Amino acid sequence: MPSTPEQYFKDLWSTIKSITIGLRITLKYMFSKSVTIDYPFEKLAFAPRFRGIHEFEADKCIACDQCAKSCPVDCIYIDKSAPRKIDKKTGKAAGGELLRYAIDYQKCMFCALCTEPCPTDCIHMGKNHDLSSYSRHEMIVEFAEIDKKGLRTPIPLWVERNAGTIEWVAKEKERLEKGELATTAADIPST
Ligand code: SF4
Ligand code: SF4
Numbered sequence: 001m002p003s004t005p006e007q008y009f010k011d012l013w014s015t016i017k018s019i020t021i022g023l024r025i026t027l028k029y030m031f032s033k034s035v036t037i038d039y040p041f042e043k044l045a046f047a048p049r050f051r052g053i054h055e056f057e058a059d060k061c062i063a064c065d066q067c068a069k070s071c072p073v074d075c076i077y078i079d080k081s082a083p084r085k086i087d088k089k090t091g092k093a094a095g096g097e098l099l100r101y102a103i104d105y106q107k108c109m110f111c112a113l114c115t116e117p118c119p120t121d122c123i124h125m126g127k128n129h130d131l132s133s134y135s136r137h138e139m140i141v142e143f144a145e146i147d148k149k150g151l152r153t154p155i156p157l158w159v160e161r162n163a164g165t166i167e168w169v170a171k172e173k174e175r176l177e178k179g180e181l182a183t184t185a186a187d188i189p190s191t
Contacts, residue, residue, distance in 0.1 A: 027117035043168045051110040051125040051130060051186045058147035059092045061101060061121035067114035067123050075107035076114060086120060101144040105131055114186040126153050152179045
């Protein structure tokens with residue numbers, strides 16, 4: 001049925017009104033401050049207690065299994081050749097060899113519960129959030145192995161790739177290569 005002139009103008013008014021409302025919302029957000037950033041060219045600001053990929057001080061680990069026992073998803077794997085304990089003179093773990101300290105990041109939920117019972121305060125929540133890789137196997141980080149290269153935490157693929165062109169990423173790579181800890185603010189305080 002053909003519309004009447006009255007209906008025609010009603011529809012026209014309704015269309016103009018809805019377009020105006022839409023444009024008003026668009027204009028409001030067009031001139032407001034952006035909430036996204038051009039990552040990784042711009043640096044992300046993390047909350048002080050952000051919990052990322054762990055940082056591990058193998059030289060202080062006595063392989064007591066307390067962290068593994070407190071992990072709700074059983075994703076920490078530890079092996080040693082013989083008992084280890086802290087040498088009071090050096091403050092470092094001595095005795096048997098730490099054969100394996102690995103965390104499976106396919107399962108880890110970054111709850112930080114593993115940091116709480118550690119008697120030597122050697123496992124921390126770090127600041128790196130991106131461990132993207134090409135295989136599932138690479139999601140299992142062998143911390144005792146990377147310690148042999150002086151690393152406390154793995155160097156992510158994106159850091160390797162962007163360090164040559166982005167200044168803050170180059171600094172982050174330098175920190176990781178030096179084995180410097182980001183912060184321990186993300187750990188659950190033990191007392
Ligand atoms: S952060 Fe939580 S889930 Fe991840 S290893 Fe530690 S205890 Fe397990
Ligand atoms: S609780 Fe600490 S010392 Fe014990 S195995 Fe875990 S990281 Fe090592």
